[in-house]
Amino acid sequence: xxxxxxxxxxxxxxxxxxxxxxxxxxxxxxxxxxxxxxxxxxxxxxxxxxxxxxxxxxxxxxxxxxxxxxxxxxxxxxxxxxxxxxxxxxxxxxxxxxxxxxxxxxxxxxxxx
Numbered sequence: 001x002x003x004x005x006x007x008x009x010x011x012x013x014x015x016x017x018x019x020x021x022x023x024x025x026x027x028x029x030x031x032x033x034x035x036x037x038x039x040x041x042x043x044x045x046x047x048x049x050x051x052x053x054x055x056x057x058x059x060x061x062x063x064x065x066x067x068x069x070x071x072x073x074x075x076x077x078x079x080x081x082x083x084x085x086x087x088x089x090x091x092x093x094x095x096x097x098x099x100x101x102x103x104x105x106x107x108x109x110x111x112x113x
Contacts, residue, residue, distance in 0.1 A: 009055055015041050022043055023069050028077060029071055029099040 006014070015038045022030035025044065042063070051059075090100055 007050050008041065008048040009051045009059060012045050012059055012063075013036070016059070016066060019066055019070075023066065023073060024075075028073065031073070035070075075102045 015034065019031060019034055022028075022034060045056075045059070081090060091101055093099055
């Protein structure tokens with residue numbers, strides 16, 4: 001991705017803006033597609049000497065914040081998938097102290113004839 005006339009810091013800022021939009025709209029595919037571009041731009045920025053320390057600190061702080069949001073979103077997706085796969089119900093204890101499954105999901109439906 002090449003943006004003529006833009007500084008490495010401006011490129012990173014623009015990509016962070018796009019990342020934030022993808023996160024806010026729940027576009028996991030957009031986040032995934034943008035990640036390598038952002039990593040590449042961050043690498044260029046790290047090798048650049050065209051950034052003020054205050055601007056570098058602000059970008060780093062924003063990138064960390066968005067990184068935490070990405071991690072949280074991915075954990076949410078994983079939890080959602082897991083909830084769809086595991087059977088419904090919960091474990092409980094009976095009067096004798098024995099653990100048992102309550103409300104386990106039906107794994108098959110019998111066909112009536």
